Amino acid sequence: MHKWTIGCFLLAFAALSVAPMAHANEVRDSNATIDGGEFGLVYKCGFGPRNTVVLDGDLTDLAWGAAPWHFVDHKTGTAPAPNDDNASLQFAAVADDEWLYIAIDVTDDEIQNTEDPAADVWKDDSVEIYIDADDGGTDVYDTAKGKWDTQISIGAENFGGDVDAPSLGGSGDGAGVGTRAAVVETATGYIVEAAVPLDSPDKWDFALEDGMVIGFNIHMNDDDDGGERDNKLIWSANDVDDQSWQNPSRFADLEFVSAFLAVDPAEKVATTWAALKR
Ligand SMILES: [Ca+2]
Ligand SMILES: [Ca+2]
Numbered sequence: 001m002h003k004w005t006i007g008c009f010l011l012a013f014a015a016l017s018v019a020p021m022a023h024a025n026e027v028r029d030s031n032a033t034i035d036g037g038e039f040g041l042v043y044k045c046g047f048g049p050r051n052t053v054v055l056d057g058d059l060t061d062l063a064w065g066a067a068p069w070h071f072v073d074h075k076t077g078t079a080p081a082p083n084d085d086n087a088s089l090q091f092a093a094v095a096d097d098e099w100l101y102i103a104i105d106v107t108d109d110e111i112q113n114t115e116d117p118a119a120d121v122w123k124d125d126s127v128e129i130y131i132d133a134d135d136g137g138t139d140v141y142d143t144a145k146g147k148w149d150t151q152i153s154i155g156a157e158n159f160g161g162d163v164d165a166p167s168l169g170g171s172g173d174g175a176g177v178g179t180r181a182a183v184v185e186t187a188t189g190y191i192v193e194a195a196v197p198l199d200s201p202d203k204w205d206f207a208l209e210d211g212m213v214i215g216f217n218i219h220m221n222d223d224d225d226g227g228e229r230d231n232k233l234i235w236s237a238n239d240v241d242d243q244s245w246q247n248p249s250r251f252a253d254l255e256f257v258s259a260f261l262a263v264d265p266a267e268k269v270a271t272t273w274a275a276l277k278r
């Protein structure tokens with residue numbers, strides 16, 4: 001082999017080595033105790049009385065370790081970002097007897113959280129959790145109990161805020177559902193660790209069963225330079241035009257699966273995930 005040929009190979013190899021790590025959308029469930037569902041269509045949420053997590057923005061809770069995660073890359077949404085470091089996210093959900101917990105681990109290179117609070121937080125760095133209580137998929141928001149549709153907007157304005165009384169926004173009375181949330185800044189963005197009540201007066205009162213489905217979606221708003229939103233990422237494959245805020249037919253699904261995802265603290269058993277899976 002000629003020296004220049006070897007040189008070309010080495011150059012090509014070097015170029016590959018320094019290329020930024022790129023991830024495509026994926027369901028990350030290789031460490032999970034249940035299968036994770038299908039990206040953009042259905043998230044499988046393990047429920048059980050012991051799947052409680054602590055709302056502190058720290059995702060080392062056992063249940064998060066055993067839950068599937070869905071990774072949304074920078075290209076997936078109506079206003080894609082240049083790369084995953086600029087905007088991307090992964091999320092998971094688990095439920096106990098009282099709460100539907102949702103963790104959103106956001107990657108964002110520039111935090112903007114001081115201009116647009118609460119109802120306007122979609123113009124700052126924020127995430128949105130969508131719920132359609134009866135999975136009705138109507139093209140306008142239902143306001144009947146048991147069919148209620150809502151958009152719960154949670155902004156980075158909540159860094160260091162009151163977990164039990166976060167500043168929230170969103171249509172379908174997103175601020176009035178009773179959501180609690182810890183929002184913390186990280187080295188690569190921020191984490192939202194939220195809890196939506198299974199019993200929200202006048203909206204829904206879920207009795208979870210294996211196979212029960214609700215409408216569900218996750219959005220991320222990314223503002224990097226103040227003013228208007230720069231990037232918009234969307235998990236639901238049905239929401240091709242960013243209409244979830246007023247049209248539940250754009251939501252995807254969350255399916256509840258009976259699953260033991262955490263150790264009962266009362267039993268003080270030092271059980272690891274590997275042991276639980278046996
Ligand atoms: Ca936690
Ligand atoms: Ca960004």
Ligand SMILES: [Ca+2]
Pocket residue numbers: 132133134135136137138142147148149248
């Ligand atoms: Ca509905």
Ligand SMILES: [Ca+2]
Pocket residue numbers: 108109110111112125222223224
């Ligand atoms: Ca940002």
